[in-house]
Amino acid sequence: MTDSERTARIRQILKDHGRLSADAAALSDDQDLYQAGMTSHASVNVMLALEGEFDVEFPDHMLKRNVFNTIGSISAALDELSGT
């Protein structure tokens, strides 16, 4: 999977579960998702959807607000989980 394919899948999950006030497709990779309307509860749904989509599990030490803060930080976390 290329970086752009993965980012597209992250954006789709944000669109489906993030309850953002902005269009997920229009967000930059470093734009703050909480500032864009994502609540703490929505971030849980995003996390669970990411786990299903990418077949990973976020360990306890990654359950941080700043892991789910931006598309870029989510992508970096998935990198770490997949060992790439």
Added chain:
Amino acid sequence: MSSAQFIDTAPTGNLRVGIDMVRISRIRESVEQFGEKFLSRIFTPREVAYAVSSPACRDERLAARFAAKEAAMKALRLTDRGIPWIDIEVARESSGECSLALHGRALQHCGRYELALSLSHEGDYATAVVMAQRAAR
């Protein structure tokens, strides 16, 4: 005419507060969509057992508990500490009063705090307030 008395309320740095509010219908959607995965990641077995013991009240109980965990995270400044939600548990006394119990990493980080919790729900919203007071050394 009585004169007003003012209490010195200058913050000492030892007292913190956190608040959170969630929509009950959205918690229900999470349960329907993610099922056991959502329940087991967020709630302890005791919390789930209490919530499901009254199916009509399940979602509002889960929502209030989710709000309590988030309010505690804010009061204890744990949002970037990597603390699992199940490390913060809403314990219910036989009297019906609720309190917070910390476990695991949350207890390691914040075992010196005394906590007070208040829960409420109305309509589609559940809310929680947590006060945290650092105990004197």
